[in-house]
Amino acid sequence: MFKLTVHCVRLLSFLAVSTLLINCGSDDLSLRGLRGQKKSSDSTALRTPAGGTSTSSLPAAKATAAFSDIAIMDQGDVNFTTILSQQLKTSNRSLFIDMSLECGLLTQTTVKSKGGTKDTSTANAAVMVRVLVDGKVAAPGEVTYCQRTQELSATFGGILQSCTDANADGIILASECEFLDEELSLLLSTMNAGSFNFLTDNLASGVHTVEVQAKIFSSTTSQTGSAQARGFIGKGSVLTTSERLAP
Numbered sequence: 001m002f003k004l005t006v007h008c009v010r011l012l013s014f015l016a017v018s019t020l021l022i023n024c025g026s027d028d029l030s031l032r033g034l035r036g037q038k039k040s041s042d043s044t045a046l047r048t049p050a051g052g053t054s055t056s057s058l059p060a061a062k063a064t065a066a067f068s069d070i071a072i073m074d075q076g077d078v079n080f081t082t083i084l085s086q087q088l089k090t091s092n093r094s095l096f097i098d099m100s101l102e103c104g105l106l107t108q109t110t111v112k113s114k115g116g117t118k119d120t121s122t123a124n125a126a127v128m129v130r131v132l133v134d135g136k137v138a139a140p141g142e143v144t145y146c147q148r149t150q151e152l153s154a155t156f157g158g159i160l161q162s163c164t165d166a167n168a169d170g171i172i173l174a175s176e177c178e179f180l181d182e183e184l185s186l187l188l189s190t191m192n193a194g195s196f197n198f199l200t201d202n203l204a205s206g207v208h209t210v211e212v213q214a215k216i217f218s219s220t221t222s223q224t225g226s227a228q229a230r231g232f233i234g235k236g237s238v239l240t241t242s243e244r245l246a247p
């Protein structure tokens with residue numbers, strides 16, 4: 001029987017001013033066999049540090065798993081923030097951490113142009129993940145789970161509004177006509193799931209803390225038009241296994 005703790009972390013920062021980390025609490029629940037995972041006699045245990053579990057009471061285990069329903073939405077940047085955390089007691093020196101995450105991007109660009117002037121807008125968004133084991137970054141370091149750069153350019157003549165013979169010479173030139181910008185917009189929003197394997201070795205025997213951290217980066221540029229970029233994180237799961245590496 002696998003003993004799991006599912007904990008829910010929501011990170012809300014809609015206003016791009018500050019981020020608020022809300023721990024939605026943890027509930028112990030038992031799962032009879034994690035889908036796709038081999039059963040073994042090793043107990044699978046998960047404890048959240050916030051739960052105040054005494055590390056001395058943590059049983060030795062070969063694997064631990066955690067699931068989370070995270071919602072990060074931000075107009076600007078979110079620095080590395082812990083989205084999943086677990087502890088594992090092991091005598092092996094190496095930990096393999098398999099982190100799976102739903103990763104979403106929204107990029108929107110609008111260009112406006114008249115009189116043959118080129119206008120360009122760009123939007124760039126990315127979600128990066130890293131894993132800390134006992135506070136140290138596990139290999140291979142920072143990994144990009146999703147990233148997009150969107151650039152939109154246009155050179156328009158403009159929309160003719162009205163013409164007047166301003167200098168009363170009986171001839172109406174283009175310079176005596178009023179044009180409004182022609183406009184073009186493109187919005188892309190995608191969500192994908194991906195996973196990556198992280199590794200740390202040369203650990204001492206004992207209890208180790210694994211923290212998964214995510215970061216959202218976005219940047220935009222525009223001239224006459226406008227642009228926006230956001231990153232999203234959906235559901236995540238992390239499976240940590242303790243193994244003895246071949247020499």
Ligand SMILES: [Ca+2]
Nearest residue numbers: 165167171172
């Ligand atoms: Ca004229």
